[in-house]
Amino acid sequence: MNSISLKNIRYKYPLTDHYALDGVSFDFEEGKFYGIIGPNGSGKSTICNLMKGLIPSFYLGDLEGTVEVQGKPVDEWEPEKLCTKVGYIFQNPFTQISGIRDTVFEEIAIGLENLGIDKEQMIQKAEEITKRIGIYDLIEKNPNELSGGQRQRVAFASILAMDTDIYVIDEPTSQLDPDGTESVFKIIRSLKEQKKTVILVEHKIELMAKYADEIIVLKDGKIIKSGPAREVLSDYDLVNKKVAVPQTVLFGHEMERAGKSLGKLPITIDEAEVCVRERMRGEQL
Amino acid sequence: MSIELQHVHFRYPDGTLANEDLNLVIHEGERIAIVGQNGAGKTTAVKLMNGLHKPTEGEVIINGINTRNKSTAQISGMVGYVFQNPDDQIFKNTVRDEVEFWSRYNKLDEKEIQSRAEWAAKLCDIEKYLDINPYEIPYSTKKFVSIAAVLTARNPYLILDEPTAGQDVAGVECLSKLLHYMEQDGKSVITITHDMEFVADNFKRVVVMAHGHIIADGTPAEIFAEESILSEAKIKKPQICELSTRLGLGNIMKIETLVNKL
Amino acid sequence: MNSKEKFINSFRNAKLHGNFILDLNPFTKLNCAFAIFLGAALLGHYWTRLAVIIICYVINALSGKENFKRFVKLYSFVAFLFFFFLIGLNTCFRPGETLYWEWGIIGITKEGFFYGLSMALLINEICGSIMSFYMVTPMKDIMYSVERLGAPRAASYIMLASMQSIIDLGKSANTIMESQSARGVETSGNLKTRAKAFVPILFPLFLGAIAGTEEKTVAMETRAFSANRKPTHMYELRKTPALEKVFCVFLDLVVIISVVWRFLP
Numbered sequence: 148m149n150s151i152s153l154k155n156i157r158y159k160y161p162l163t164d165h166y167a168l169d170g171v172s173f174d175f176e177e178g179k180f181y182g183i184i185g186p187n188g189s190g191k192s193t194i195c196n197l198m199k200g201l202i203p204s205f206y207l208g209d210l211e212g213t214v215e216v217q218g219k220p221v222d223e224w225e226p227e228k229l230c231t232k233v234g235y236i237f238q239n240p241f242t243q244i245s246g247i248r249d250t251v252f253e254e255i256a257i258g259l260e261n262l263g264i265d266k267e268q269m270i271q272k273a274e275e276i277t278k279r280i281g282i283y284d285l286i287e288k289n290p291n292e293l294s295g296g297q298r299q300r301v302a303f304a305s306i307l308a309m310d311t312d313i314y315v316i317d318e319p320t321s322q323l324d325p326d327g328t329e330s331v332f333k334i335i336r337s338l339k340e341q342k343k344t345v346i347l348v349e350h351k352i353e354l355m356a357k358y359a360d361e362i363i364v365l366k367d368g369k370i371i372k373s374g375p376a377r378e379v380l381s382d383y384d385l386v387n388k389k390v391a392v393p394q395t396v397l398f399g400h401e402m403e404r405a406g407k408s409l410g411k412l413p414i415t416i417d418e419a420e421v422c423v424r425e426r427m428r429g430e431q432l
Numbered sequence: 433m434s435i436e437l438q439h440v441h442f443r444y445p446d447g448t449l450a451n452e453d454l455n456l457v458i459h460e461g462e463r464i465a466i467v468g469q470n471g472a473g474k475t476t477a478v479k480l481m482n483g484l485h486k487p488t489e490g491e492v493i494i495n496g497i498n499t500r501n502k503s504t505a506q507i508s509g510m511v512g513y514v515f516q517n518p519d520d521q522i523f524k525n526t527v528r529d530e531v532e533f534w535s536r537y538n539k540l541d542e543k544e545i546q547s548r549a550e551w552a553a554k555l556c557d558i559e560k561y562l563d564i565n566p567y568e569i570p571y572s573t574k575k576f577v578s579i580a581a582v583l584t585a586r587n588p589y590l591i592l593d594e595p596t597a598g599q600d601v602a603g604v605e606c607l608s609k610l611l612h613y614m615e616q617d618g619k620s621v622i623t624i625t626h627d628m629e630f631v632a633d634n635f636k637r638v639v640v641m642a643h644g645h646i647i648a649d650g651t652p653a654e655i656f657a658e659e660s661i662l663s664e665a666k667i668k669k670p671q672i673c674e675l676s677t678r679l680g681l682g683n684i685m686k687i688e689t690l691v692n693k694l
Numbered sequence: 695m696n697s698k699e700k701f702i703n704s705f706r707n708a709k710l711h712g713n714f715i716l717d718l719n720p721f722t723k724l725n726c727a728f729a730i731f732l733g734a735a736l737l738g739h740y741w742t743r744l745a746v747i748i749i750c751y752v753i754n755a756l757s758g759k760e761n762f763k764r765f766v767k768l769y770s771f772v773a774f775l776f777f778f779f780l781i782g783l784n785t786c787f788r789p790g791e792t793l794y795w796e797w798g799i800i801g802i803t804k805e806g807f808f809y810g811l812s813m814a815l816l817i818n819e820i821c822g823s824i825m826s827f828y829m830v831t832p833m834k835d836i837m838y839s840v841e842r843l844g845a846p847r848a849a850s851y852i853m854l855a856s857m858q859s860i861i862d863l864g865k866s867a868n869t870i871m872e873s874q875s876a877r878g879v880e881t882s883g884n885l886k887t888r889a890k891a892f893v894p895i896l897f898p899l900f901l902g903a904i905a906g907t908e909e910k911t912v913a914m915e916t917r918a919f920s921a922n923r924k925p926t927h928m929y930e931l932r933k934t935p936a937l938e939k940v941f942c943v944f945l946d947l948v949v950i951i952s953v954v955w956r957f958l959p
Contacts, residue, residue: 227921242909246858258917523898
């Protein structure tokens with residue numbers, strides 16, 4: 148069964164006259180890690196809003212086509228049930244903190260409170276999550292006084308506590324420094340290890356290349372390319388379309404152009420190192 | 433003509449020490465990147481350069497003028513500052529009004545106002561948004577609106593606070609072009625950024641900060657060669673540099689260089 | 695058990711502030727506040743109203759040093775203002791029989807003075823009781839009790855989030871002012887200059903806050919805020935001790951009887 152299915156989606160935000168998404172169809176399979184890349188304004192955030200069920204219930208506008216979560220159309224899901232299936236984390240660490248709790252521990256429990264989980268279970272769950280994510284030493288702090296990176300981790304913890312199967316993550320590190328980015332990606336890696344369905348929108352293409360199983364390229368509201376990460380990122384045409392590709396891929400292209408082909412286009416540094424050493428086997432570097 | 437920080441210390445009113453013993457000279461026309469962790473003191477350091485903060489010890493001298501005796505608004509004529517969050521800076525109802533604001537506030541004549549606005553909008557590639565309300569345009573484009581608005585002041589020094597955050601390939605290219613243009617125009621640009629690839633591609637001088645100090649000041653090649661600097665400031669090498677290091681070829685910044693070496 | 699484990703464990707039982715006044719049930723405190731100020735208002739004697747004002751100070755003092763300091767600062771300032779204006783204006787302008795001094799339209803009368811005093815005491819005791827209630831009852835306790843009665847989560851969210859928003863707005867305003875001065879708008883100096891710089895930013899300040907609210911709502915949606923079931927609570931207050939309930943009933947009766955007695959022909 149597919150985690151999420153998009154069928155012939157066409158969508159316009161209210162009071163606009165161009166399509167934010169123009170004929171998008173895609174099936175997200177269970178347990179896979181999907182990356183969505185593309186220029187700003189290509190519809191990446193719109194797809195995230197769709198998958199979370201926020202369109203059209205929250206964002207209004209004109210929607211054609213259907214969005215199905217685990218086989219059922221999104222508007223047939225009760226909001227509280229949908230929350231336990233699809234978790235959503237987005238760019239701004241400041242608006243994801245509720246502002247109504249004065250300790251991180253209670254902040255994480257908000258979703259569980261709303262679902263009516265009994266207290267002992269809530270306490271255990273919150274404790275376990277904070278240890279797992281590495282924010283245990285922040286549990287007594289006021290969430291409103293944390294840094295951006297810390298807040299983003301608390302936001303992750305709050306969603307992870309709801310134990311959803313599917314995670315939609317929209318540019319979680321664009322406002323963070325390298326340390327914050329790394330700690331967020333540690334969390335994302337652990338989601339991959341638990342075989343959750345992850346749909347990640349990111350500009351940091353090097354990190355995307357490391358974790359994504361499949362990549363979807365959006366431009367002007369349409370999917371222009373999709374497939375296994377390696378296949379998509381090795382396509383030089385993307386560079387012409389101003390879509391980010393890892394530096395190692397550009398390096399691989401240049402090597403080919405110089406007649407020193409590496410055999411395949413490496414999408415991570417580790418691969419590039421292996422390829423170069425292979426090629427240079429015997430020769431002095 | 434330069435910005436000089438001489439033994440500058442900056443302490444917040446509540447006593448926290450944000451910057452300690454900063455010594456830095458930036459000549460007019462020079463382009464530098466400032467890198468380091470959040471909390472390292474980068475933002476407080478640049479705010480000392482435009483007068484938003486006054487040094488608690490030491491002197492900040494801009495083109496011969498000591499900042500202690502001037503208000504921020506007076507110094508802003510020499511040093512422009514684009515905030516990290518465009519929503520903190522944009523307050524007009526159309527992009528055009530926003531970009532024209534500085535010129536109007538300083539009572540330039542109408543022709544000059546128009547020409548500066550058009551020039552800035554072209555440079556930042558926001559011409560098609562001129563008559564739109566800033567709240568309706570995407571975040572990454574808003575960044576360019578706030579840059580254009582500050583450009584119209586034609587300051588000799590320009591500070592950009594994390595311009596690459598959230599930008600796509602087209603946006604980063606536009607920034608590169610802008611940096612190049614400013615250099616040709618003899619204007620200095622001081623950029624705070626976390627994007628090491630951007631630094632390697634666009635800057636010849638990098639200032640590294642950690643724990644409120646400046647811990648290094650040199651070319652990207654020099655900076656990325658020192659493991660101790662990288663670990664203290666918690667910054668990573670660009671991919672190509674990391675690759676070349678692993679292959680034992682030293683620190684190479686450009687792809688072509690690496691290809692030729694193999 | 696280390697401190698973090700103790701902290702987590704503290705949620706397993708009802709949360710106590712460790713102070714007698716703060717631990718009283720919010721509804722108990724609400725009841726007392728109402729009973730006291732209504733009673734004193736209706737009874738009309740100067741001394742009952744003064745007594746209420748004194749009780750306010752005492753209760754705040756009992757609730758902790760920090761709290762007391764805040765209350766004294768805020769209340770004294772407000773009380774002084776009321777006293778000054780109400781007594782002053784009434785003494786000078788209210789018509790009365792016993793005139794002490796006259797000058798143009800100003801006429802200092804005994805009746806005016808006592809009327810002003812009576813008004814000032816009334817306003818101050820009402821103000822004092824309400825302020826004291828909010829000082830000794832943390833908002834999160836109020837919201838917990840209200841939710842327990844069945845109010846929707848949205849209501850408590852709005853109350854609590856608004857308070858945090860005000861703090862955030864203050865920080866935002868500061869940043870925006872900084873960015874304006876960085877563009878050459880003079881923000882330091884006399885009041886007029888500062889006002890000129892501040893007023894244009896009010897609109898984007900609020901617009902920004904509203905835009906942020908949209909994202910906040912989305913974030914809360916993802917945490918099941920629109921769920922229809924009764925929520926559980928991590929932070930819980932103890933069940934109201936019987937003694938408190940009895941005291942409330944007792945106090946209410948005393949007040950009712952006193953008022954009825956006073957108005958008996």
